[in-house]
Amino acid sequence: GQNIDQPTEMTATEGAIVQINCTYQTSGFNGLFWYQQHAGEAPTFLSYNVLDGLEEKGRFSSFLSRSKGYSYLLLKELQMKDSASYLCAVRDPTGANNLFFGTGTRLTVIP
Amino acid sequence: EAGVTQFPSHSVIEKGQTVTLRCDPISGHDNLYWYRRVMGKEIKFLLHFVKESKQDESGMPNNRFLAERTGGTYSTLKVQPAELEDSGVYFCASSPGTPNTGELFFGEGSRLTVL
Numbered sequence: 699g700q701n702i703d704q705p706t707e708m709t710a711t712e713g714a715i716v717q718i719n720c721t722y723q724t725s726g727f728n729g730l731f732w733y734q735q736h737a738g739e740a741p742t743f744l745s746y747n748v749l750d751g752l753e754e755k756g757r758f759s760s761f762l763s764r765s766k767g768y769s770y771l772l773l774k775e776l777q778m779k780d781s782a783s784y785l786c787a788v789r790d791p792t793g794a795n796n797l798f799f800g801t802g803t804r805l806t807v808i809p
Numbered sequence: 810e811a812g813v814t815q816f817p818s819h820s821v822i823e824k825g826q827t828v829t830l831r832c833d834p835i836s837g838h839d840n841l842y843w844y845r846r847v848m849g850k851e852i853k854f855l856l857h858f859v860k861e862s863k864q865d866e867s868g869m870p871n872n873r874f875l876a877e878r879t880g881g882t883y884s885t886l887k888v889q890p891a892e893l894e895d896s897g898v899y900f901c902a903s904s905p906g907t908p909n910t911g912e913l914f915f916g917e918g919s920r921l922t923v924l
Contacts, residue, residue, distance in 0.1 A: 702851070729911060740813070740915040741852075741900070785852065795840060795904065795911050796865065799852040 700724045702800035704786050709806045710776055718771045718784050718803045726791025732760050732771045733785040735802070741785055744771070773805075781807045811835070813916035815901050821922045827889040830919045834883070834903030840864075841884050842904075842913060843876060847897040855899075858884060859906075870895075891923045 701723040710716040722730070729748040733741040747753055747762035747769060759772040771784055783804045787797040814833045822828050834841045843855040855874070856866040860881035869876070873892070878884040888895050898920050902913040 731912070733915075738917070740917045742915070743912045746912065787852075789911060790854075795913075796842065796854045796857055796868075797844075797852075797913065798854070799844075801849075801851045 700788065700798040702786055702788060702798060704784075704800040704803045706801065707804045707806070709808060710773075712776055712778060712807055712809050714776050715772065715774050716776060716805065718773075718786075718805065720769045720771070720786030720800060722767050722769070722786070722788050722800075724767075724788050724791070724798065727764060727788065728791040729789040730760075730762055730769050731787045731789065731797060732758075732769075733787060735783045735785060737782075744784075776807050778807050778809070781805060813901055813903055813914050815899075815916040815919045817919055818917065819920045819922070821924065822891055823924050824893055825890045827887065828891055828921060830886045830888075830899050830901075830921070832884045832886070832901030832916060834901070835914055837905070838903035838914070839881070839906035840904040841878060842902040843884070843886055844900040844902065845897050846900065846918075847894075852900060855886075888921070891921075893923050896921055896923045 704720045732744040735741040745760035752761045757774045783802040785802045786800040790796040816831045841858040846852045854868040857864045858878045875887045898918040900918045902915045
C-alpha cells in the first residue's frame with residue numbers, strides 16, 4: 699500500500715520561511731511532486747524530485763531523501779498569496795504516471 | 810493555451826440519480842486521468858486513459874462508475890446510480906504522451922453532492 703503523511707495545517711508570518719514536511723512509505727518510488735492548491739482551484743505543479751537533494755525554484759525549494767522516505771517544501775519570503783493547500787504526491791513506480799497524494803497541508807500566512 | 814476544463818463545476822443530485830462529468834484535456838495530451846477527493850481525505854486515483862484506451866482503471870470504486878474517452882479527446886465519467894458516498898470533488902488531469910518530469914495538469918474539479 700501507499701502511505702503519505704504531511705501535517706494538516708500550518709500557520710506562518712508574512713516574510714518568514716516555512717518548511718512543510720512529507721514522509722512516505724510506498725511499495726516503490728518513481729519521483730515526488732509538490733502541488734499548490736488554492737481553495738476552489740486546480741492543483742498546480744510546484745516541484746519534482748527524483749534524486750536526493752535540493753531543487754530550488756525562486757522562493758520555493760524542495761528536498762528529497764529517498765533512504766529516509768522524506769521530503770520537504772521550503773517557502774521563503776512568504777506572501778499572503780501563498781496561503782493555500784500544499785499537496786505531496788508520489789508517482790506510481792509501475793510507470794503509469796499515476797500519483798498517490800497525501801491529504802495536503804493547509805498553510806495560512808498571517809500579516 | 811487553454812488548460813484542462815471540467816463541467817459542471819458543481820452538481821447536486823439525489824441518491825439513485827445519474828450524473829455525467831466531462832473533462833476536456835489540454836489539446837494534444839494523450840494521457841488523461843480521473844481523480845477524486847472525498848471530504849477530509851486525500852486525492853485518490855480513479856483511472857488513466859492513454860488516448861482512447863483505458864491504461865489503468867484500478868482505482869474505480871465499483872461498477873456504478875463508467876469512464877469513456879471517445880476518439881481520444883474529451884472524457885466523461887458517469888455515475889449511475891449515485892450513492893451518498895460518491896459525494897466529493899472529481900478532478901481530471903492530463904499530460905503529454907512523452908512526459909519530461911511527468912507533471913500532471915489538473916482541472917479545477919467537478920464537485921458532486923449526492924443528497
